[in-house]
Amino acid sequence: MVKIxxxxxxxxxxxxxxxxxxxxxxxxxxxxxxxxxxxxVAVDLSHIPxxxxxxxxxxxxxxxxxxxxxxxIVLVVAGAGATPAVxxxxxxxxxNARVVRDxxxxxxxxxxxxxMLVVTNPVNAIVPFVxxxxxxxxxxxxxxxxxxxxxxxxxxxxxxxxxxxxxxxGERRVDVVGGHSPQTTVPLLSQAxxxxxxxxxxxxxxxxxxxxxxxxxxNAKERSGAATLSTAYATFRFTEAVCEALRGQEGGVQCAYVxxxxxxxxxxxxxxxxxxxxxVPVELAGHGAGRVVxxxxxxxxxxxxxxxxxxxxxxxxxxxGVDAARDYLSHEKVI
Ligand code: LMR
Numbered sequence: 001m002v003k004i005x006x007x008x009x010x011x012x013x014x015x016x017x018x019x020x021x022x023x024x025x026x027x028x029x030x031x032x033x034x035x036x037x038x039x040x041v042a043v044d045l046s047h048i049p050x051x052x053x054x055x056x057x058x059x060x061x062x063x064x065x066x067x068x069x070x071x072x073i074v075l076v077v078a079g080a081g082a083t084p085a086v087x088x089x090x091x092x093x094x095x096n097a098r099v100v101r102d103x104x105x106x107x108x109x110x111x112x113x114x115x116m117l118v119v120t121n122p123v124n125a126i127v128p129f130v131x132x133x134x135x136x137x138x139x140x141x142x143x144x145x146x147x148x149x150x151x152x153x154x155x156x157x158x159x160x161x162x163x164x165x166x167x168x169x170g171e172r173r174v175d176v177v178g179g180h181s182p183q184t185t186v187p188l189l190s191q192a193x194x195x196x197x198x199x200x201x202x203x204x205x206x207x208x209x210x211x212x213x214x215x216x217x218x219n220a221k222e223r224s225g226a227a228t229l230s231t232a233y234a235t236f237r238f239t240e241a242v243c244e245a246l247r248g249q250e251g252g253v254q255c256a257y258v259x260x261x262x263x264x265x266x267x268x269x270x271x272x273x274x275x276x277x278x279x280v281p282v283e284l285a286g287h288g289a290g291r292v293v294x295x296x297x298x299x300x301x302x303x304x305x306x307x308x309x310x311x312x313x314x315x316x317x318x319x320x321g322v323d324a325a326r327d328y329l330s331h332e333k334v335i
Contacts, residue, residue, distance in 0.1 A: 002243050003029035005071040005114075007064075007103050008078030009056070010037025012228035013119060013235070017077060018042075020236040022050035026243035030054040033067035034078070064103070068110040072246055073239060076103055076130075079120040081226035093125050097324055100126055104133045112139035115146065115242055115288055119235050123147040123257055124179040124317035125324075128277055131259050132325030142262025143288030146242075149185075149257050149279045151227065151234035152176040155213040156187045159206050164197040175255055177279050177296065178310035179317065182211045186307050190300040204302070211306075245284035252284045253293055264291035272296070273307070275314050 004021055008014040009032035021027050022045045030051045032038040035058060042056030057063030068074065079096035100120055107116060112134070118127050127147040134140035156174040173193050178186040187210045189196050189203055196203060209216070217227040241252045257279040260266035269292050270276055281293040296307070 001028045002026060002073065002246055003031065003071050004073045004075060004239065004243075005031040005033060005067045005111075006075045006077065007033050007067070008076065008120070009041055010034030011077060012081060012225060013077045013231045014038075015041050016229055016232035017075065017235055018045060018054075020232060021239065022048065022054060024051070024236070024240060024243070026240055026247065027051045028053070029070075031067035031071065032056045033058070033064055035059055064106045065110050068106060068114075071111045071114045073115045073117060073242055074107055074111065075117050075119065075235065075239065076100060077119045077231075077235065078103060081121065081228065092121050093129075093320055093324070096120050096122075096126060097129055097321075100130060101133065101328060104130045105137070108134055108137035108139045112137075113141075113144070115144050115246075117146050117148050117235070117239060117242065119148045119231065122181060122317065123149065124181055124184055124277070124314060125321035127257055127259070128318045128321030129325045130321075131277075132322050133329065136325065136329040141288065142259040142266070143285075143290070145259060146238070146289065147180065147257030147277075147279070148235050148238050149176065149180045149255055150238040151231055152180060152185045152187065152210060152213070152279075153255050154230065154234045154237070155210045156189070156192075156206075159209050159213075160189060160192065160196055160198075163202055163206050173253075175281050176210070177255065177281075178307060179257060179277075179279055179314050181313070181317075182215070183313040184310040184317070185211045186303060186310050187211070188296070188299055188303055190303060191297060207302075207306075241284055245286055245290075248286065250283075250285045250290065253281050254284060255279055255281050256289070258282060258289055258292075260292060263289045266292045268292075269295065273311055275311055275318060277314065277318050 032042045039056030057067045079099045161169045176187045178184040260270040282289040
């Protein structure tokens, strides 16, 4: 039995994500929570075949706690996306941290052993923010907290295949490391397997397109919203991999933004990159991130430059999240 709670299920990412989860044979129970609309989405989905149970909750009648009860996976997709007013991930932090903070508090109280998958942007700062809160509540487990960066991997696969008109999407593995923002997303196309069949300027163009993929969507939507459907698809893909691990099919490898220390292999990686949080390939196990798969290996000099830039930006993003959580905890009664 796998129960998934989707927090933010009424939103632009949450609703299509809930549809995909409803269709997945790996999901048994689906609990949809949002301040508005989640019960409507749940009833809508209940008219199509799929997961055994789908229920919708709002804040009324302790809805959040009821959605979280017995959850194995908690998906955090609540909060605002990039809008014309707040296009940078940093500017999103304040608004979204306020939303996520309450969700994390209830997670700590109701289902602290569940896997928490954070999609809410800016992932680079929100994940350290949540980690620090969970440390404060005494329930932090590095292996159970993931920042979902699969959209960068999906973009890498798709854009590379498109540029070379050769390898079908899904037939190769491309790792994307660092974080989730134009300054921190580092596609390691030099290590794509099978190898990329384009090089030079074409490859550089693909790298830029991946890094600025979010902006491409915002512009195409005439600045009225950010990527929602591709975010839902990518999150679904990562969630299914976690479901497979929970069901005993361990060993699947996915890139995710994690707190390195506390995961096997994470100390070495943290020392290599000089930051505590980094998106890396991790091997999934029934208890979460089983191990950080490898060192970053032999990468090109362009990729090394991007990694160095990413580390500088990440340091600041991580500090933003950690400081905000400590500030909050020092003024709040710990659960
Ligand atoms: C993206 O990369 O497009 C998503 O994370 C959505 C966003 O807010 O940018």
